[in-house]
């Protein structure tokens with residue numbers, strides 16, 4: 319019962335939020351100076367307008383949204399397209415429907431994001447646990463220094479270094495493209511290092527806190543080997559709060575890896591969203607923004623679910639709406 | 652007639668000898684600014700097999716820290732700086748960690764003071780009651796489960812077969828306390844250290860737990876019972892140790908201690924006890940507060956609160972001195988033999 323109600327509430331909230339996001343985005347686009355035709359004219363020079371197909375595009379748009387239709391009517395038309403998964407053609411990418419672009423680009427970004435988060439966790443969890451188990455030792459300080467370094471560099475700089483080393487000097491990996499498996503390596507590493515640093519610090523402090531818990535001492539008092547106690551009694555409990563960090567991180571990577579996607583020429587969502595914004599491609603921009611919002615909300619929902627699965631206290635008897643959980647989800651909104 | 656306490660260092664484990672022999676235990680905590688806080692300051696006591704020792708004293712007197720020192724389970728900031736802990740012919744303080752681990756949980760069981768915090772919230776009782784049986788290779792997994800169910804039944808938890816599958820937070824406070832006890836006794840340790848095992852439970856359950864522990868005692872288990880409750884000590888413990896500010900101030904058979912306390916602090920503790928006070932005699936709380944560990948008074952730590960203190964003699968160190976058979980008191984005035992209770 320608790321779970322059903324919990325889901326009902328969350329889904330309703332999700333729908334309302336999406337409508338709000340769409341109105342705000344649409345409103346801002348109306349206020350933004352310039353439209354697609356203007357931008358095209360400026361960037362490609364007045365002479366070539368005819369050649370770019372802009373005119374025909376404008377005609378197509380007018381057919382869809384009407385010539386002098388009021389803004390509200392345009393909005394409703396667009397939203398109808400969203401609901402029916404038929405958002406019409408993009409301005410910038412002539413001849414391609416917005417939903418097709420999203421459908422093609424999302425798996426790319428999602429793959430990138432999931433792999434990057436997995437790699438980040440693979441680095442962060444052992445590093446954080448290692449540092450926590452040797453708190454204030456040289457090993458701890460060294461690990462945390464390395465981690466801070468990873469955090470200090472923005473991912474596009476890391477990407478540039480990686481290309482320099484692995485492509486230019488060593489020639490091990492291609493620097494751009496997204497067709498073969500080896501294309502995945504460099505961008506994933508570039509995306510993972512920063513989050514790995516954040517997560518490692520998080521794991522360390524969470525672990526230190528858990529290691530001070532009385533039940534860890536009690537497990538030691540039963541004769542548990544230190545490592546076993548750390549893994550069985552402390553690790554799980556200190557990783558539970560990590561879920562609340564990993565979720566938003568995953569959402570962020572799925573939606574906003576513009577620099578890295580551009581640098582490695584990866585046809586991901588971030589790349590399309592960025593070009594859509596720059597060229598005032600209203601349908602594509604609206605489509606991607608709404609899609610991002612959807613992803614973030616769905617991920618948050620999943621985070622709450624995972625939390626319930628990992629922590630029996632929340633799972634118990636309708637506890638999915640417990641105060642602890644509510645606290646967690648409001649932190650992310 | 653008067654002599655200083657028994658010489659230290661002789662090993663236990665000889666037939667008839669004590670099960671646990673703690674000598675001159677010192678434990679310090681280092682604070683952020685590097686100052687050392689002496690939480691345990693020269694504690695000695697013996698535990699005989701088949702007998703129960705009560706450790707009583709106000710909050711902060713170092714009871715729990717002493718118990719953790721015995722098992723070498725202090726937080727990072729804490730350290731045993733001196734002393735000996737003889738168990739099974741070995742000084743536990745000098746044992747390699749690997750061997751120490753085999754003793755913890757198997758030969759010495761520990762019941763923690765706060766069962767709410769001492770049980771892992773995300774593991775079922777089954778996991779927490781069987782894991783040490785498996786760590787120590789006591790039995791197979793299915794036998795471990797049977798033993799755990801039996802232990803839960805022994806401590807008076809109804810429907811142990813069902814309860815073993817639940818998480819600690821699904822139990823009431825009293826049940827959780829009992830599950831904690833089951834966790835400690837499931838391995839049948841030779842020595843059981845119980846830090847306030849009956850504080851969180853109601854009187855009938857308390858009685859049930861004490862009877863269970865009495866059964867273990869009859870089978871030869873040595874028990875240390877840390878308690879605030881002198882009634883529990885009287886009901887259950889053969890011997891008692893009274894601690895004050897990290898020191899033992901009096902050590903005696905419980906019956907003798909309760910009928911004629913010799914140390915002024917022990918007398919004060921008795922006089923302020925709700926459990927033992929008779930209705931026609933008013934309670935006399937001890938005035939003042941226990942000393943701050945950082946600014947411990949010179950000599951007897953109790954003298955600033957003591958109505959029998961005589962300066963400057965009470966500012967000298969007070970050795971624990973033997974009075975009669977099994978009693979020892981750390982107060983020079985105890986020799987006067989006055990009993991004005």
Ligand SMILES: Nc1ncnc2c1ncn2[C@@H]1O[C@H](COP(=O)(O)OP(=O)(O)OP(=O)(O)O)[C@@H](O)[C@H]1O
Pocket residue numbers: 680688690708709710711712713714715716717726728729764944
């Ligand atoms: N981790 C710690 N760091 C610093 N000081 C500590 C620590 N643990 C205990 N102490 C100090 O050691 C002293 C003894 O504490 P202990 O827990 O042994 O008291 P206790 O006799 O068990 O009291 P209670 O009856 O309240 O359980 C206290 O003054 C306490 O402040």
Ligand SMILES: [Mg+2]
Pocket residue numbers: 714715716764846
């Ligand atoms: Mg205590």
